[in-house]
Amino acid sequence: MSLETVAEDIREEARARAEEIREEGEERAGEIVAEAEAEAERVREEREATVERKIAQEREQSLSSAKLEAKQERLEARRDALETVHEEVEAAIAGLEGERREELTRALLEEAAGEFDDDESVAVYGRAEDEELLTDLLSGYEGWSFAGERDCLGGVIVESEESRVRVNNTFDSVLEGVWEDNLKELSDRLFDDE
Structure with a gap:
């Protein structure tokens, strides 16, 4: 075996090893990208769920607040109506002759x-x-x-x-x-x- 053949074998082996390392690197890079994309998707879904929960909670709070306000207004209207009836009864009693x-x-x-x-x-x-x-x-x-x-x-x-x-x-x-x-x-x- 000549020196040149040995050198060529070493180069060939080095190229094969370099190709193997490059493929492993690409494979690892693909895995890292896939993991990062999966993590990004998980974080996005988590944040969407958080936002949806917050929206639902705020909607429920707004609805509850509106219902309470409507109930208070209804009670106030009832109080006013009862007060008017009471005043009319008082006037009728005062007017008895x-x-x-x-x-x-x-x-x-x-x-x-x-x-x-x-x-x-x-x-x-x-x-x-x-x-x-x-x-x-x-x-x-x-x-x-x-x-x-x-x-x-x-x-x-x-x-x-x-x-x-x-x-x-x-x-x-x-x-x-x-x-x-x-x-x-x-x-x-x-x-x-x-």
Whole structure:
């Protein structure tokens, strides 16, 4: 074997080894690129999922907020409607006249009378416009007198110094009691849509 043949064999072997190293490098580079692309795809999918979750969460929060706001507005509208009804009832009660006003005032006075002894002196207060009516009704009660006016829709406030008893039988107090006792039913009747 000549030196030239040996040199050619070494060169051939070196070229083959270089080709093998280049192929291994290309293969490894392909693997690295594939791994990087897979990782990039995984990160992209992960971020898309995160963004989708965030969008869904924000959408749900916005929807919940809008529902709450609508519910609050609906409740406020109901409160306003109930307040209007209450004001109209107060106006109707304040506007009672004649026999109906006398009948109701008499009933409230009689109910209050049950709380006092016969020998007590009793002061009765009422609406300024009802002074004449109250004075007339009180003529049937020994020791009872009209003592002054109170800001109310009608009815009576009855007090006795001797027993320190005070009975509030005004139309206002009766209305508030009836209103509280029947508010749910009234609300259901006014707003039967729910």
